[in-house]
Amino acid sequence: NAGVTQTPKFRILKIGQSMTLQCTQDMNHNYMYWYRQDPGMGLKLIYYSVGAGITDKGEVPNGYNVSRSTTEDFPLRLELAAPSQTSVYFCASSQLGQNNSPLHFGNGTRLTVT
């Protein structure tokens, strides 16, 4: 199993541009998450999904959109990039409805908005 795969690894955007951060997992997990991590800080939950077709806001959803059309994929969309969105973005997944199921993380996408 590849686990959780994120692409791209790095990206530089100009203010106002848009992009989609890709996340896919091959563990048949139902729960998927997007976090952002600013330099020297902890992880903040952006959006999460409990299954295909279901998404919900986390702690810091403004400026982002997500979709979950399949169990495997959970892309994160930035429509109008702003410097405040410069961060490292992590995608994670876990098994449905099991309290003893840990999160599995991808290796992150480092985004710079200038």
Place this chain on the structure above:
Amino acid sequence: DAKTTQPPSMDCAEGRAANLPCNHSTISGNEYVYWYRQIHSQGPQYIIHGLKNNETNEMASLIITEDRKSSTLILPHATLRDTAVYYCIVRGGNTGGFKTIFGAGTRLFVKA
């Protein structure tokens, strides 16, 4: 989800045990305690979790107090490669654990 409190940083000598504390005084009966670590800028790595009983695996031990309001992660023989940020989170409960919130964690420095 319950909130956790951890010291911002700790030091440990190489080869000695590292004991990382976590307070989770508002934990509910069906919430688990999880520990993750993040080395440099990599994705967080799962270490261990538990509900009531103490747990041990190849990486660490987890000691949970009887009232479940706090826990300690123990790295029995810390190495330089254990230098990382360690996150304690609680997860589960009525929401099924899907809204998983991380705090700021403890930055552990292992020194030679």
